[in-house]
Amino acid sequence: MQPNLAMASVRCPVMSRASPTTREALGRYAQLRSYKRGSNIFLHSSPANSGYVLISGWVKVSRVQASGSMALLNLHAPGEVFGFSDSIRRVPRSVDAEAATDCVVLSVPYHSLRSAMRNDASFNDVLLGHSFERNDHLLRQLEGMKVLNSLQRLACFLIRHAKPHGKHLLVKPTFEKHLVASYLGIRPESLSRNLAKLRDHGVQDSPNGIEITDPDALKKLVGEESLIFCNLPEQVG
Amino acid sequence: MQPNLAMASVRCPVMSRASPTTREALGRYAQLRSYKRGSNIFLHSSPANSGYVLISGWVKVSRVQASGSMALLNLHAPGEVFGFSDSIRRVPRSVDAEAATDCVVLSVPYHSLRSAMRNDASFNDVLLGHSFERNDHLLRQLEGMKVLNSLQRLACFLIRHAKPHGKHLLVKPTFEKHLVASYLGIRPESLSRNLAKLRDHGVQDSPNGIEITDPDALKKLVGEESLIFCNLPEQVG
Known part of the structure; x- marks a missing residue:
């Protein structure tokens, strides 16, 4: 094989x-x-x-x-x-x-x-x-769409796709922002606004992608009980 | 049997x-x-x-x-x-x-x-x-959550559950409003606001439930291409 x-x-x-x-x-x-x-x-x-x-x-x-x-x-x-x-x-x-x-x-x-x-x-x-x-x-993804607001959904997406990179976590910009917005069910302009809001929660743009300097702050924003939505495997079928 | x-x-x-x-x-x-x-x-x-x-x-x-x-x-x-x-x-x-x-x-x-x-x-x-x-x-429900705004989702819900009643269509108030809001993934206060907005699109409260006096106006609000989301059978499993 x-x-x-x-x-x-x-x-x-x-x-x-x-x-x-x-x-x-x-x-x-x-x-x-x-x-x-x-x-x-x-x-x-x-x-x-x-x-x-x-x-x-x-x-x-x-x-x-x-x-x-x-x-x-x-x-x-x-x-x-x-x-x-x-x-x-x-x-x-x-x-x-x-x-x-x-x-x-x-x-x-x-x-x-x-x-x-x-x-x-x-x-x-x-x-x-x-x-x-x-x-x-x-069903879990649908549940996430219903119980999380758009800022939390974006935070979940970042947590799920972050990889260790030096001292911090990094989400590589594999996808265009409009695709991420579409995936999360939010408008592209809201995505940019939400990314700006996340600066107060340990997220910043870097030349390599989106850097997460304080994962705990991000997890706190999502909420303990909703972290399960961050670990969703992508659905298969 | x-x-x-x-x-x-x-x-x-x-x-x-x-x-x-x-x-x-x-x-x-x-x-x-x-x-x-x-x-x-x-x-x-x-x-x-x-x-x-x-x-x-x-x-x-x-x-x-x-x-x-x-x-x-x-x-x-x-x-x-x-x-x-x-x-x-x-x-x-x-x-x-x-x-x-x-x-x-x-x-x-x-x-x-x-x-x-x-x-x-x-x-x-x-x-x-x-x-x-x-x-x-x-997947279709998830798609609806992503492409429709909350007003359109409510309109879809009403179209789907409306039954003929006299000259108009009627949605019987089988469920509490907070349940409908939860199902549609919107806050209860937004549901009330959206119901008020729908008065301009042929929807009104009546003693028997929610009356749809102008289904075409409601369908127009949802948009031709999104009417498919109104005909979703409830998922089974």
Whole structure:
């Protein structure tokens, strides 16, 4: 098995739980594909011929409104799957998927998925369990949208994506601000206003990205009981 | 089969798609239970011994935050299922379920669900398909939270729950306003302010509930492309 395929098998919640035989079968016709940042992986309404495992990079999933505005529904991180459910049901894509950074994906043809479901009852359990987890995550995200205000949602987003960098934490500006605003359900101008407000809570712009000098202040703003929303894994499906 | 059990089999997306044999098996140990408005059907952290089909009335599903505030996650209507996923996975309840009105539910023990899954592979497909649909609905709800402002969300809620009444449409005040506010993710005081704003769009208080005298004005406010959010079925699961 190729190294990054093996990595996907370990990190991906569907591949890692499948039986070795089924994993092997899924890998047999699967193809690794590279996408440049900004290119489409699939488009709304197109046939759903494959499910995808994200190997490296980030993928954004969105839906364009009739008005032309875009709702960012999901940001996928390595190890996550996307595009499975339309593919298994053989319905057209309900969303757009685009490479948010350069990325590598594993494309698993739907006929491999369907035959794994036919031949291995435990694989159905894996898919069902995974779909239930995804429901939980979506419900949790919905809950966050309802109980947190826009400033707290932004703070959560920063906490979730911060990585250690020298003495502080850093959120690298992988995404454009308007994407983050769309993801959080706030207007771009409110995002800038909220970022300015966060200066009082240990957040500052730096040449490398957004620096968090006082994570405790940020966590206090979110509130002890709501920190769970900061640790949300990105939803998979 | 009892008449309301037969009704549930027709209207419920899980029961209606199960094979007749499996439906019969699920019904064998199922029990009809009545709940008075305001009583608990299950509580967060309790063992998930059953999945439920709502026969009549409304059920609200919520999660209490550590701060004591409550996030209303779902309002279930007759025919919908709830509490299935925790029960199938044998994990404790992740939410509270309470009778929002007097209601009747069909309680299906988890061992019936598990044995149906073991004995009938097509029932697994039914559950998986249903879970995928629920994901779609949650994603659509999340999208609505992101692309609609609070006034539009309220307008959507009214359009969705309006029933013909004389010359106009009427939304019966089945729920307290603070519940609706929580469901829509807005503060109770904003709800009142928004209801007042809607007077300019054909909405008025009446002794019977909230009357919609000009549905077109309300739809115009939501916007053609966003009317899809008004037709969301309540999510099931």
